[in-house]
Amino acid sequence: METTEQSMPSDIIPTRNYTSASEKSLWWYIKRTNKDYYGVGNGKSRYDGVWPQAFRTRRSYSGFTTRGYEQREMWTQALRITLGNNNDIGALVLINVRTVQGDLPDIPVIRTSLSGCRVIGRMCVGNNHGLLVPEAIYDTELDHIRDKIPEPIQIKKIEERLSALGNVVVCNDQVALVHPELDKESEEMIEDTLQVEVFRHVIANNPLVGSYCVLNNNGGLVHVDISQTDLEDLSSLLGLPLIPGTVNYGNKAVAAGVAANDTIAYAGMKTTSREFLAIEEAFRLPGRG
Structure with missing residues (x-):
């Protein structure tokens, strides 16, 4: 380095x-x-x-x-980061292009807003197949994202009363959990655009599955208060190992403080060493020597 x-x-x-x-x-x-x-x-x-x-x-x-x-010394791929002195990087991910692009040289990093709002991690949901954005997105924002996003990835607007998509949907490239009250039409669009199998679910008795769970294709981090029985059932349903945890010194809304793919994870600067251990175990990140 x-x-x-x-x-x-x-x-x-x-x-x-x-x-x-x-x-x-x-x-x-x-x-x-x-x-x-x-x-x-x-x-x-x-x-x-x-x-x-x-x-x-x-x-x-x-x-x-x-x-x-x-x-010997090994470097993991779980990184501390703060964006504008804000540790809720799961909500604000992709705002600081210079820092994030340096970590992800092979992935396009897009600076944008959604409906004029910068909490884009809570407003949209996507994977390697597609990206779903709220109906209220401005045309200029949509055109900008379409210009920057790789061509095989579909981007579609979704008309859904639960418009904070990042709070009500969590997915990887194979499966998605959605809020139990999500519209049937929205569920079908999620299946078609993201090419995933969709399950209506709650996590620790909370329907905001996108707030209390983060997934990649290797595993996931979930609300620390989930019962052992529910954890095992959810892990079996998704076909993924899941780890309970918190971020940013005890925040149970893990998606607010963590953003992850299959090779790298970001966590807020307040995240403790014990929380980092859970993050690394949850996403099974590769080390770098």
Whole structure:
């Protein structure tokens, strides 16, 4: 990982939620030697190799060789991030193009709004097959997204009284959970556009399944208060391993603070080390050496 000025996004700040002794030491050096931590200076650290970007990624130690166990540093793909000092990145995902595009060089990152609203993570729902947006989307916004989105992916407007789609639908590329009171026409459009099998469900007795569950194609993170029986039933229904958890220091609305695909996950800067462990286990993210 290079530590150049260009690769250090200005919106990344250190957090005290360090996850190892070495990370605690690194935070100590950042606080005392990096002018950028205090919002002044030219962004360069006086301590070579220490900069706020290092705090975006948890570090763990594991590995095996032919001679037995060998401890070595591995980087997971669960990253801390804040957008405009807001840790609800599941609601605001895709606003900060520069930071996100640097992590996802092979995926188009679109800066947009929906109906003039920036909480786009709560307003739309999609996967690798399609994207559904609310009927109230402005034509200029729709045209902009269509220009940027890869051609095989369909984008369709959906007329649904439960218009905050991200709160009432959660999906991956195979299955979707939806609010029990979603219109039948909306359910059919979700099936056709996203090419998924749809199940009406609640999570921890809450119908806002999109707020209390985040899925990728490897697993999912769900509301921490779900019972063990319901967890097992839901996991069997989806055909995915599910992990209960919270984000941002105890927030049970996991979708507000986490955004994930099959290779990377973002969590708010308040997310603790214990919460990170659940996130990494839930989404089964690949490590990077």
